[in-house]
Amino acid sequence: MNVDFYEKIWMWAAGGIIVIFLASIGFTTFGKAIQPPSHVEMINPDSVRTDPEFSRPGVTMNADGSVTVVIQAFMFGFTPSEIRVPRNRPVTFRLTSPDVIHGFQIVQTNGNTMVVPGYVSQFTTQFSRAGEYLIVCNEYCGLGHHIMAAKLIVEESPAASGAGAGMGGAR
Ligand code: CUA
16 A cells, blocks of 8 residues: 555654653653542532531541541631641542532642532642642632632651641641
């Protein structure tokens, strides 16, 4: 079969573009740890404020050294509005909204998710740099959208004994 020279060029170019697309997905997934959300867990938005988990949002230190952070995103703020987590520990964020769609972006990190009423958004990440991070809502949610923010404080890992105990259940 005779394939025209210019057609060959286009076939190779199209094939090359597909390879670049697949490689960029692989690079962001494995190289940059950016993953699409795959966690589907539903919750009735009307019951968020009485839910046993989400009515008591806060930071919990788990026995295995990991951390769970439960957060309510609402018009127009986050509870808790100040979150303290240790450095270099897996931190799992669990979020939901009792009202409308919000965003949850920890600026200058890969922590970023939509918060959709009816669903629990969850992701796990680690923070290698101690310090203060700004958390913003990045989905327009109403007149107070621009003031919807919170603060994440990444602390040097507490010593093995005692120091972490005070953080359990911090609100
Ligand atoms: Cu919440 Cu914008």
